[in-house]
Amino acid sequence: TVVILDFGGQYNQLIARRVRECAVYCEVLPSRTPLAEVFAKNPIGIIFTGGPNSVYEEESPHIDPAVFERGVPVLGICYGIQLMAHTLGGHVTSPDSREYGKTVTYYDTSCPLFAGLPDKGVSWMSHTDYIDRLPEGFTSAAHTDCCPTAAMQNPEKKLYGLQMHPEVLHTENGVAMLRNFLYRVCGAKGDWTMGDYARSTVASLREKIGDGKVLLGLSGGVDSSVAAALLSRAVGGQLTCIFVDHGLMRKNEGDEVEEAFRGHDLNFVRVDARDRFLDKLAGVTDPERKRKIIGEEFIRVFEAEAKKLGRVDYLAQGTIYPDVIESGAGDAATIKSHHNVGGLPDYVDFKEIIEPLRLLFKDETRALGRELGLPGYLVDRQPFPGPGLAVRIVGEITREKVAVLQDADWIFREEIARAGLEKEVHQYFAVLTDMRSVGVMGDGRTYDYTVALRGVTTTDFMTADWARIPYEVLDLVSRRIVNEVRGINRIVYDITSKPPATIEWL
Ligand code: XMP
Secondary structure, X not given: OEEEEEOOOOOHHHHHHHHHHOOOOEEEEEOOOOHHHHHHOOOOEEEEOOOOOOOOOOOOOOOOHHHHOOOOOEEEEOHHHHHHHHHOOOEEEOOOOOEEEEEEEEEOOOOHHHOOOOOEEEEEEEEOOEEEEOOOOOEEEEXXXXXXXXXXXXXOOOEEEEOOOOOOOOOOOHHHHHHHHHHHHOOOOOOOOHHHHHHHHHHHXXXXXOOOOEEEEOXXXXXXXXXXXHHHHHHHHHEEEEEXXXXXXXXXXXXXHHHHHHOOOXXXXXXXXXXXXXXXXXXXOOHHHHHHHHHHHHHHHHHHHHHOOOOOOEEEOOOOHHHHHXXXXXXXXXXXXXXXXXXXXXXXXXXXXXXXXXXXXXXXXXXXHHHOOOOHHHHOOOOOOOOHHHHHEOOOOOHHHHHHHHHHHHHHXXXXXXXXXXXXXXXXXXXXXXXXXXXXXXXXXXXXXXXXXXXXXXXXXXXXXXXXXXXXXXXXXXXXXXXXXXXXXXXXXXXXXXXXXXXXXO
């Protein structure tokens, strides 16, 4: 185990994620955790994260100096290096100039952290304070133009510090520096795998849940599917998954979800609520009204189904780490009322929420899903909004329009797959606009709907660029949709980025 002591920085889970990337098991603990508890885990190394404070202030989090006396390697990052310096008798000061962002850094490659790496590179800095006097026994191992100690070392005591953030990809070779710490200094073997993660999570879920009953809202998206597979492995038939089919899924999707879970040990309840949703949506054109109706209706259907189960002990959710960050975002303006299947704690009688994926990033969640034997089409699925095709039909939603859009979208997806672009284009789908225009097919005039194709590339879905899908692929999709889907006579491709547009049209 590597223990990561959390001093409140923005990138702390990212450090954990990088350590896992180096195939080393780690746990993040609050910085106040008593040392006895930390050492009870038999750590092969300890990492101090960054944090927003200044070490010389009274109320800033501190650390018991005994942590440095056990012979266990310690790496301090950002606030962590300053805390190490301060605690061991060095001096930290607040200079006139701050360092933020990409900074050219010079490394001493005889330091194990930088062994085998270039002696110069860009690193990501985010600090106001810096170390102006090293503690006894330490030497500086890197510097920048304004910071004399961008890294420090005391190899004898296996104590190291980095002022930059190695966990952020802007730091060139940052992950290699962490790997050097883990492998060269801590002696980690790097043999931890997602299989180990699955096994230990299953064991701790079993212990926690005992013979309790668990309820999970399954949307068919990656996160809830992986949560379902994990819980199923842990507690089998004590798990009930409710899958509300609102009739606004993509073509065949409801059946695919059911199919994927057929072999698993769990109670799978598929609620056919298609009519209910479409009746409620009849005549509604306002995007936010659509979202609200679906969100509310979803809760009602879920609640009615959950009541049939009586009291459950745990409500499980497929919350992953980026959701945890995003929901803390606070005062941002409501652009869209996002609806996430699973966020229903007020409506079901249960005693506790469990979120077994809470610390995983998206790609780790996918890897775990693969490990648990979920099919590729579920695990590698692109994001799909909770309100489904309702936010891809401009204007009134009817059964016919849903069917038309499902067919057009299916063709688009099929051709993207055929062109091998599934990984490159991060989200792609068809939108049924409310616009009709004149066309000519055969010898006749048509007056039909326009389908817009949307494809974006993005890393976080907060910003996105429109995807440069090859013309040949767009051409094929256009011709196929017009030929194969009745009621469509015109195809356009959306070439706006986010911002100013959003990814979905509604
Ligand atoms: P926008 O359209 O806001 O979408 O640029 C950003 C990402 O979020 C997805 N999306 C949703 N996901 N519930 C969800 O779980 C929703 O209500 C919802 N609305 C949009 C969208 O598909 C894109 O990936």
